[in-house]
Amino acid sequence: MSRTAIVVGSGPNGLTAAALLARQGVEVTIYEQGPLPGGAARSAEILGDGFITDLGAAGHPFGVGSPAFRELGLTDHGLEWVHPTFPMAHPLPGRDAALLQQDASLTASTLGTDRDVWRRLHRPVVEHPHRTLENITGPLLRMPPHPLSMASFGVRAAWPAHLLARRLFETEEAKALFIGSAAHSMLPPTHPFTAAFGLVFGGLGQTLGWPVARGGTGRIVDALLDVLDQRGAKIHTNSPVTDLRDLPQADAVLLDLTPRQILKLEGAGLEDRYRHHLAKWKYGMGGYKVDYLLDGPIPWSDPRTADAGTVHVGGTMEEIAEAESMTHRGRLPPRPFVLLCQQSNADPSRTRDGRQVVWAYAHVPNGCTADAAPLIDAHIERFAPGFQDRIIGRVDSSPQVLESWNPNLVGGDIGGGSLKGIQQVLRPAPTLRPYNTGTPGLYICSSSTPPGGGVHGMAGWNAAQAVLRDWERR
Numbered sequence: 001m002s003r004t005a006i007v008v009g010s011g012p013n014g015l016t017a018a019a020l021l022a023r024q025g026v027e028v029t030i031y032e033q034g035p036l037p038g039g040a041a042r043s044a045e046i047l048g049d050g051f052i053t054d055l056g057a058a059g060h061p062f063g064v065g066s067p068a069f070r071e072l073g074l075t076d077h078g079l080e081w082v083h084p085t086f087p088m089a090h091p092l093p094g095r096d097a098a099l100l101q102q103d104a105s106l107t108a109s110t111l112g113t114d115r116d117v118w119r120r121l122h123r124p125v126v127e128h129p130h131r132t133l134e135n136i137t138g139p140l141l142r143m144p145p146h147p148l149s150m151a152s153f154g155v156r157a158a159w160p161a162h163l164l165a166r167r168l169f170e171t172e173e174a175k176a177l178f179i180g181s182a183a184h185s186m187l188p189p190t191h192p193f194t195a196a197f198g199l200v201f202g203g204l205g206q207t208l209g210w211p212v213a214r215g216g217t218g219r220i221v222d223a224l225l226d227v228l229d230q231r232g233a234k235i236h237t238n239s240p241v242t243d244l245r246d247l248p249q250a251d252a253v254l255l256d257l258t259p260r261q262i263l264k265l266e267g268a269g270l271e272d273r274y275r276h277h278l279a280k281w282k283y284g285m286g287g288y289k290v291d292y293l294l295d296g297p298i299p300w301s302d303p304r305t306a307d308a309g310t311v312h313v314g315g316t317m318e319e320i321a322e323a324e325s326m327t328h329r330g331r332l333p334p335r336p337f338v339l340l341c342q343q344s345n346a347d348p349s350r351t352r353d354g355r356q357v358v359w360a361y362a363h364v365p366n367g368c369t370a371d372a373a374p375l376i377d378a379h380i381e382r383f384a385p386g387f388q389d390r391i392i393g394r395v396d397s398s399p400q401v402l403e404s405w406n407p408n409l410v411g412g413d414i415g416g417g418s419l420k421g422i423q424q425v426l427r428p429a430p431t432l433r434p435y436n437t438g439t440p441g442l443y444i445c446s447s448s449t450p451p452g453g454g455v456h457g458m459a460g461w462n463a464a465q466a467v468l469r470d471w472e473r474r
Helices: 012-023 061-065 067-072 104-109 112-127 129-136 147-157 161-168 172-185 194-205 218-230 259-264 272-279 303-307 317-328 373-383 399-405 458-473
Strands: 004-008 027-031 086-092 095-100 234-236 252-255 286-294 308-313 338-341 356-364 391-397 442-444
Touching (some): 012 027, 095 172, 095 303, 112 161, 161 172, 161 194, 286 373, 308 373, 317 356, 338 373, 356 373, 391 399
Parallel strands (some): 004 027, 027 234, 086 308
Antiparallel strands (some): 286 356, 286 391, 308 338
């Protein structure tokens, strides 16, 4: 008799967990509360017919190198990665933009006196991008698959990004490129271990790139669904789960949910100690998202910025550090850090009639109720005079709107929980078995487990492997 598994939630992690189990011959059923699977990895024509917008994640340095996606062979199931001319650009006030290129030597050659130190700093990731991903996309409290690579990476990663950049770099360009990448941690760059994000995002951008999925991020979901369909998995949409006792009997239940949703479930049988840790879970900065439809390309002051897939709109290193610090303290800065993607530049299939689809979000305090849209518009306008005159359509999504669309985005937190302090290492509780809830047969596979947020499926992949190991032990 074959094993059975139920997955609650169909974000990329839930679908990846289901895919691995289904490939092992497990009978898998997925329950999704919304009308469509995919969670925050969906795409839709919210700006009008023929204009494809990514509802959540857009650029995918982790997705293109994901060990799970490579093992599942998603590019054999219709997924195609498209690379922009430049993975990332960082506009700077009063000077040309800094450019991250998909070549470490070319990137370094534009950084003047910081050329050599930039290359040395990123060498562990640039020389071994796949080893780096295999090391960091599992629990950190384990023996990594590539110990020497992890040691070389770790001595750099533990630093606060701001301190490391200030000590190593002389040019504003190098400082900005590094701090902009570090800001993906959604922590002030003065916090320990934020250098890890600068190293990883910068190193992956210079090797594997920051591509988009042709046709929208939803194509990643489509590829996962194709894997599941070929293995006979079943998906029930519009099927919210409020009581686990209402589900059919199964050998394992995997929850693609964050701690807040798990605590609301009836019938989970969680031990008091585990419930206590989930109740203490802290959520991080929120996102305020704006999807723009423009009548043409963004008029960047440095025209090369138009050829970048991702643009970090934040100004100098010190400006970003101050804005992120204010946001972390619960205050909305006048110039919040903005991440902007120009997906339709690399992927013309997302638009028509010469128009451009632009995706942007600002870091704001968790649950922020202020209207951050004018601040986002003005910050982009600062580096692209005339930008606001190009806007012919838009959809604004506050943290409350994001959470109402996807309850895992608590207060607009797109990472499943803050990475501050112990939560970066021990997610979601202080245990060496982060995917086990302590209740036999019940697992957690969301971004609240290692390695955290992003469309890479690795939390689901790791959780499914934990299930298989437990079955083998028994």
